[in-house]
Amino acid sequence: EIVLTQSPGTLSLSPGERATLSCRASQSVSSSYLAWYQQKPGQAPRLLIYGASSRATGIPDRFSGSGSGTDFTLTISRLEPEDFAVYYCQQYGSSPPKWTFGQGTKVEIK
Amino acid sequence: EVQLVESGGGLVQPGGSLRLSCAASGFTFSSYWMHWVRQAPGKGLVWVSRINSDGSSTSYADSVKGRFTISRDNAKNTLYLQMNSLRAEDTAVYYCARVEYYYDSSGSLGNAFDIWGQGTMVTVSS
Numbered sequence: 001e002i003v004l005t006q007s008p009g010t011l012s013l014s015p016g017e018r019a020t021l022s023c024r025a026s027q028s029v030s031s032s033y034l035a036w037y038q039q040k041p042g043q044a045p046r047l048l049i050y051g052a053s054s055r056a057t058g059i060p061d062r063f064s065g066s067g068s069g070t071d072f073t074l075t076i077s078r079l080e081p082e083d084f085a086v087y088y089c090q091q092y093g094s095s096p097p098k099w100t101f102g103q104g105t106k107v108e109i110k
Numbered sequence: 111e112v113q114l115v116e117s118g119g120g121l122v123q124p125g126g127s128l129r130l131s132c133a134a135s136g137f138t139f140s141s142y143w144m145h146w147v148r149q150a151p152g153k154g155l156v157w158v159s160r161i162n163s164d165g166s167s168t169s170y171a172d173s174v175k176g177r178f179t180i181s182r183d184n185a186k187n188t189l190y191l192q193m194n195s196l197r198a199e200d201t202a203v204y205y206c207a208r209v210e211y212y213y214d215s216s217g218s219l220g221n222a223f224d225i226w227g228q229g230t231m232v233t234v235s236s
Contacts, residue, residue, distance in 0.1 A: 044227060
């Protein structure tokens with residue numbers, strides 16, 4: 001079973017700064033099946049990135065994803081006030097079919 | 111507007127049952143695989159179950175296998191989760207989510223949860 005480990009657990013930054021979030025898989029995963037989500041308190045998650053690097057519809061270009069194999073990164077180039085939230089990576093494995101989330105990284109205002 | 115709306119959550123005693131519903135609108139429900147994902151208070155997201163577009167294939171997380179049953183009624187555009195033998199550790203917000211399949215920049219098929227409902231809270235407690 002693939003485990004996704006996100007780091008850091010909490011990232012304390014100021015608006016305008018760059019945020020770099022890491023997602024490491026316990027074994028190699030297909031980039032096609034790696035996604036990132038944003039969740040704000042009391043809200044449902046929102047898809048940001050799919051296929052490791054493709055932005056979902058309506059997602060600003062300050063959000064970017066990269067990586068392959070076991071190491072993936074979500075970068076927010078310049079933090080806006082609305083970007084402070086929890087971010088989850090997620091992957092799909094086909095044998096057996098299973099969808100797995102990382103434990104999340106909280107981006108908080110410093 | 112593409113929308114998923116969950117209902118059916120509430121307080122139930124350990125060992126009890128509950129059926130969640132998820133009403134879909136704004137898209138062709140019968141064309142999509144659908145999922146349930148849960149989130150315990152203050153915790154992360156955990157995948158629970160999925161069902162294919164015509165309801166003929168399902169899969170479950172080990173933690174709910176044999177206790178939960180996912181189903182759908184495409185005529186009613188509704189997804190269900192029947193939860194039996196509930197335990198305290200099943201306490202969570204339950205989200206329904208749509209999976210979209212796509213070809214990425216390399217031409218490979220991938221998927222992601224592109225639409226989520228607002229969630230319904232299930233509390234298992236005596």
